[in-house]
Amino acid sequence: MMTIEAEVWPGHSAYGEFQTRSGARMGFVSKGAGVPVILMHGSLCDFRYWEPQIDAIAHAHLCVSPSMTHYWPNPLPGKAHRFSWDVHVDELAEFISVEAGGAAHIVGHSRGGHVAFQLAIRYPTLVRTLTLADPAGTIESGGSASPTLPHAVNVLRARAAALIGIGEHEQGLRLFVDSVSRPGFWDRSTRAFKEMAFANAHTLGLQFADPLPPYSAESAAMIRCPTLIIDGQKSPRMFRRNAEALAGWIRDAQRETLAGASHGMNVANPAGFNRALLAFIGMRESPA
Numbered sequence: 559m560m561t562i563e564a565e566v567w568p569g570h571s572a573y574g575e576f577q578t579r580s581g582a583r584m585g586f587v588s589k590g591a592g593v594p595v596i597l598m599h600g601s602l603c604d605f606r607y608w609e610p611q612i613d614a615i616a617h618a619h620l621c622v623s624p625s626m627t628h629y630w631p632n633p634l635p636g637k638a639h640r641f642s643w644d645v646h647v648d649e650l651a652e653f654i655s656v657e658a659g660g661a662a663h664i665v666g667h668s669r670g671g672h673v674a675f676q677l678a679i680r681y682p683t684l685v686r687t688l689t690l691a692d693p694a695g696t697i698e699s700g701g702s703a704s705p706t707l708p709h710a711v712n713v714l715r716a717r718a719a720a721l722i723g724i725g726e727h728e729q730g731l732r733l734f735v736d737s738v739s740r741p742g743f744w745d746r747s748t749r750a751f752k753e754m755a756f757a758n759a760h761t762l763g764l765q766f767a768d769p770l771p772p773y774s775a776e777s778a779a780m781i782r783c784p785t786l787i788i789d790g791q792k793s794p795r796m797f798r799r800n801a802e803a804l805a806g807w808i809r810d811a812q813r814e815t816l817a818g819a820s821h822g823m824n825v826a827n828p829a830g831f832n833r834a835l836l837a838f839i840g841m842r843e844s845p846a
Contacts, residue, residue: 600668
C-alpha cells in the first residue's frame with residue numbers, strides 16, 4: 559500500500575493507491591478518523607461519485623472511497639486480470655482488511671451495491687453494517703435464477719456500448735445514463751459528473767459482458783449484519799423492485815425512500831441521504 563498526497567481530487571484529504579495480490583491497483587481517497595466507512599461506486603463512476611458524502615461522514619468516521627480496478631484513476635490491468643463483479647468482491651475484501659484493519663461499515667450504490675451485497679455474504683466478518691443504495695441486478699422470478707435483464711434493456715445497453723465502441727461517447731453515455739435515471743438526466747448533469755462518466759466509459763462494455771447474479775430469498779437470508787436499503791422515489795422500476803424485495807428478504811432490514819430523487823439519490827438529495835446513512839450507522843456503533 560502506498561499513501562501519498564496528490565492533486566488527483568483537490569480539496570480532499572489523502573489520496574492513496576492500494577495494490578492487490580494480483581498486482582492491480584486501486585486508487586482511493588480518505589478523510590477523518592474512527593471506525594471506517596467504505597463507499598463503493600457503481601457504473602461509470604469512481605471515488606469522486608461520493609463527494610457529497612465525504613465531508614459529512616468524516617466528521618465522525620474514517621471515510622474511505624476507493625475506485626474499483628479498471629476504473630479511473632487506476633491504470634488498466636493486464637489482459638489476465640478480468641473485469642468481474644466476482645473479482646471486485648475479493649479485491650474489496652483485500653482492501654478492507656488492509657486499509658480498514660478489520661470490519662467496516664460498507665455502503666454500495668448500484669453495481670457497487672451488488673458488490674457490497676456479495677461481500678457481506680462471502681466475507682461477513684469484514685462488514686459491520688451494510689447500506690445498499692439502489693442495488694443493481696435482477697431478482698429471481700418464479701424460482702428461476704436467470705440473471706438476464708428484459709430484452710429491451712439489453713438492446714438499449716448493447717446500443718450504448720456500440721456507440722462508445724465507435725467513439726460516439728456522449729451519445730452512448732446519454733443513452734445509458736438516462737435509462738438508469740430519468741430521460742434528460744444526462745443533459746442536466748453537472749460537468750463533473752460527465753467528466754467522470756467519460757473517464758470510465760471504457761468499462762461499460764466490460765460490465766455488460768459480466769452479468770450480475772440474481773438476488774434471491776436464499777442469498778438475502780445469508781446477510782446477517784444490520785442492513786439499510788435506500789432507494790429513490792423516482793428511481794427506475796428495476797431498482798425500486800430490488801429494494802422492495804431485499805427489504806423483505808434480509809432479516810430486520812430497514813428501507814428509506816428519498817422523496818423526489820432518482821437513481822443518483824445521494825447526489826440529488828445529499829442531505830437526506832447523509833442523514834439516513836449516519837443515523838443508521840450511529841445507532842449500531844459499538845461503544846468506545
